[in-house]
Amino acid sequence: MSSLTAAKGKLHINRENAFGYLLLIPSIIIFAVFTFWPFIYTIYLSFFEWNMISPTKEFVGLKNYTEVLSDPKTYRILGNTFLYIILLLIINCVIPYIFAFVIDLVLRKYKNFYKGALFLPAFISLVVGSILFTWILNPVSGPVAILFNWFGLEIPNWTKAEGWIIVVLSLITSWKVFGYNFILLYASINGISREIIEAARMDNVSLVRIFFQIILPMSSATGIYVFIITIVQSLQYVFTPVKVISQGGPDYASSNLIYHAYHEAFVVYRTGHSAAISIVTMALFLLLLFLEFRYVERGVYYEN
Amino acid sequence: MKRWLQIALFIILISFLAACNSEAAGNESNEDGKTVIEYWHVNAETQGGQTVTELVEEFNAQSDTVEVVAKYNPDMYKGLMQNMQAEAAAGNSPAVVQIGWAFMDYFSGNFEYTPPQNVIDEHFPDDATFLEDHFLPNVMDLAKNSDGEQVGVPYSLSTPVLYINKDILREAGLDTDGPQTWEEVKEFSEVIKEETGNYGLYFQEPADNWATQALLESNGASFIKDGQAAFASEEGIEAYQFLTDMIVEDETALHIGWDQGVQSFIDGSVAMAYTTIAQRSNIQDNAQFDVAAVESPAWEGKEVKLPAGGAMLAITAQEEEEQKAAWEFMSYLYSVEAMAEWTKGTGYVPPRHDVSEAENGLNTYLEENEMMTPAINQMDGVVPWASFPGNAGLQAEQMLLDLREQLLEGSISPEEGLKTTQDEINALLP
Numbered sequence A: 001m002s003s004l005t006a007a008k009g010k011l012h013i014n015r016e017n018a019f020g021y022l023l024l025i026p027s028i029i030i031f032a033v034f035t036f037w038p039f040i041y042t043i044y045l046s047f048f049e050w051n052m053i054s055p056t057k058e059f060v061g062l063k064n065y066t067e068v069l070s071d072p073k074t075y076r077i078l079g080n081t082f083l084y085i086i087l088l089l090i091i092n093c094v095i096p097y098i099f100a101f102v103i104d105l106v107l108r109k110y111k112n113f114y115k116g117a118l119f120l121p122a123f124i125s126l127v128v129g130s131i132l133f134t135w136i137l138n139p140v141s142g143p144v145a146i147l148f149n150w151f152g153l154e155i156p157n158w159t160k161a162e163g164w165i166i167v168v169l170s171l172i173t174s175w176k177v178f179g180y181n182f183i184l185l186y187a188s189i190n191g192i193s194r195e196i197i198e199a200a201r202m203d204n205v206s207l208v209r210i211f212f213q214i215i216l217p218m219s220s221a222t223g224i225y226v227f228i229i230t231i232v233q234s235l236q237y238v239f240t241p242v243k244v245i246s247q248g249g250p251d252y253a254s255s256n257l258i259y260h261a262y263h264e265a266f267v268v269y270r271t272g273h274s275a276a277i278s279i280v281t282m283a284l285f286l287l288l289l290f291l292e293f294r295y296v297e298r299g300v301y302y303e304n
Numbered sequence B: 001m002k003r004w005l006q007i008a009l010f011i012i013l014i015s016f017l018a019a020c021n022s023e024a025a026g027n028e029s030n031e032d033g034k035t036v037i038e039y040w041h042v043n044a045e046t047q048g049g050q051t052v053t054e055l056v057e058e059f060n061a062q063s064d065t066v067e068v069v070a071k072y073n074p075d076m077y078k079g080l081m082q083n084m085q086a087e088a089a090a091g092n093s094p095a096v097v098q099i100g101w102a103f104m105d106y107f108s109g110n111f112e113y114t115p116p117q118n119v120i121d122e123h124f125p126d127d128a129t130f131l132e133d134h135f136l137p138n139v140m141d142l143a144k145n146s147d148g149e150q151v152g153v154p155y156s157l158s159t160p161v162l163y164i165n166k167d168i169l170r171e172a173g174l175d176t177d178g179p180q181t182w183e184e185v186k187e188f189s190e191v192i193k194e195e196t197g198n199y200g201l202y203f204q205e206p207a208d209n210w211a212t213q214a215l216l217e218s219n220g221a222s223f224i225k226d227g228q229a230a231f232a233s234e235e236g237i238e239a240y241q242f243l244t245d246m247i248v249e250d251e252t253a254l255h256i257g258w259d260q261g262v263q264s265f266i267d268g269s270v271a272m273a274y275t276t277i278a279q280r281s282n283i284q285d286n287a288q289f290d291v292a293a294v295e296s297p298a299w300e301g302k303e304v305k306l307p308a309g310g311a312m313l314a315i316t317a318q319e320e321e322e323q324k325a326a327w328e329f330m331s332y333l334y335s336v337e338a339m340a341e342w343t344k345g346t347g348y349v350p351p352r353h354d355v356s357e358a359e360n361g362l363n364t365y366l367e368e369n370e371m372m373t374p375a376i377n378q379m380d381g382v383v384p385w386a387s388f389p390g391n392a393g394l395q396a397e398q399m400l401l402d403l404r405e406q407l408l409e410g411s412i413s414p415e416e417g418l419k420t421t422q423d424e425i426n427a428l429l430p
Helices: A002-011 A015-045 A063-070 A074-108 A111-123 A126-136 A143-150 A164-190 A193-200 A207-218 A220-236 A239-246 A259-267 A272-298 B001-023 B049-062 B076-089 B099-109 B117-122 B130-134 B137-143 B166-171 B183-197 B211-219 B233-250 B257-268 B279-288 B322-334 B336-346 B363-368 B371-379 B394-408 B414-428
Strands: B035-041 B067-070 B095-101 B151-159 B159-165 B199-203 B270-275 B291-295 B309-315
Touching: A015 A272, A015 B166, A074 A111, A074 A207, A074 A220, A074 A259, A074 B199, A074 B257, A111 A164, A111 B414, A126 A164, A126 A239, A126 B257, A143 B159, A164 A220, A164 A239, A193 A207, A207 A220, A207 B049, A220 A259, A220 A272, A239 A259, A259 A272, B035 B049, B035 B322, B049 B067, B049 B322, B049 B336, B067 B322, B076 B099, B095 B099, B095 B322, B099 B309, B099 B394, B117 B130, B117 B309, B137 B151, B151 B336, B159 B166, B159 B211, B159 B279, B159 B371, B166 B183, B183 B199, B183 B233, B183 B270, B199 B233, B199 B257, B211 B233, B211 B270, B233 B394, B233 B414, B257 B270, B257 B279, B270 B279, B279 B291, B291 B371, B309 B322, B322 B336, B336 B363, B363 B371, B394 B414
Parallel strands: B035 B067, B035 B095, B199 B270
Antiparallel strands: B095 B309, B151 B309, B159 B270, B159 B291
């Protein structure tokens, strides 16, 4: 009993905030069951060899980690992962930023049309999108190939070509993500005080300078959110088209770390391997997050 | 975090997880006293799901003792396997399941099942010779695992056939009956490329090595010999060299994903497609040209060996009552009428040898659907789909897929690639 009162003292629970703690419990439970517990269990699994079905798990120590880290495939897939991130940062962060700026401040007409049109694809399931694009971009007989043929051009056999496959899968993914990011950035830019922008215009400041010296700093809080969410999504959303179209192929050229973890666990049932890859991925992104807090977060402008 | 909070959370968590577990109890009987069993299948609406529903409804209407609940599993046999893993981990199992051939060894090594003949002998003495009487021995052998035990009964069977676009063949001045041998396929393709500018052949590339096995084994190689990978024999290398030459050197064959490949054939961009008979209705319904299916090409002077695709039905029910119910349901599915429905709905070849001639079977149907005939005619060349034994089986399969990508890209020679992969696989196998 005494320890309980001691703990109570440390937590500073009193009448006012007890209710607050109570309200936190449901979300803590959800986090615990769906995030923390699986995470702990993944760490545990990464030290075992197990196929998800046999009743015994064989303890192998660090073998899974050494195998993952000495496998050239892992580094290839790591490279793919970063290529996806860079491509998707350009398509889903830089370009929507520019679009949002242009539509809000440069265009005079049809703003609502553009907003709607650009957001629309975000409603459609990525699986549907992937299947559609497989057909549209069929390098031999799809409509795009036929169109190119009229001009005597050929489109590359992208499902089987290293490099191209990542570009096309990124484009398909961005179909889903672009609109959402665009709307966020648009709202943020739209919220910037018009007086500042009008004043700049009066002084004949060029649009490029308005963008870099007013818009970018003043919307940076949303900007950084979109930046981070794009990195996270480029890891996760890419999964759908990879699964539907290429299954990681040709020869792992379109796999990323998340898909590869899935592949190891649910296609070849090497749970330990998969868990080790997951933990390595986790560590890598903790590092990136740390760098972000250290160097990027400082320069961000928060209105309040 | 504070300790008491940690403990409280932990207790909540444990009780939550425990609650999840106790919720899922086994199969039971319903209010009419019928035994309720689950039938797990992989047939989506477009792949015979409709037929599954009809068959199950008809069965339930006529049975006084058993009620079957059909459960669809997405992502084909692999998806079903994954769901079984989860279900088995929770201590449950369905009663009747479809097991894809490639997963047979994995299934028999990792799951609890009862050989159908055991259930028959115990509860259905009248059916004692049912399996013997109605199935070809080489077909029944498909459902035997590497220890020779009869794991299940073949249900959906498919074999690869060569679909041909007669319009293109005619345009190129070739025999519209199609090529008989692989050597002719190559010659045909060269002529087609020269005369019409189209690709000659698409050789299917799904996420398995089924068609590759047909190509290699028909040339005299064997995928697995005495439990070891053996595909890198002289014949195996020669056969793979043949395919890579057509794709990389001659550029008369198309190297592309499965969906896109079949789509290209249907669009008329490729003259011949080597793929499963299960694609028949898709191709027959959508092709706008004079299309036909011919038997799998042989190698000059050799006999074809075609791995069977599809699935068997296995009994995974644990309790006697349910096992009995499982066979009652299965014997219904294997009746001539139900088999005929199944073939019409899916395009699979019936595993029973007496269905295609029977009046209440497929007799009239086959007269109208000539494209089915080659698949039925080549049934005596059917061999089991090679599945590597042991836990590493799936990994071995994956390594062969990786190899295929490398070979068809031309980044490695078949001789080197096949030999290295064979050694790697054998190092994995027990």
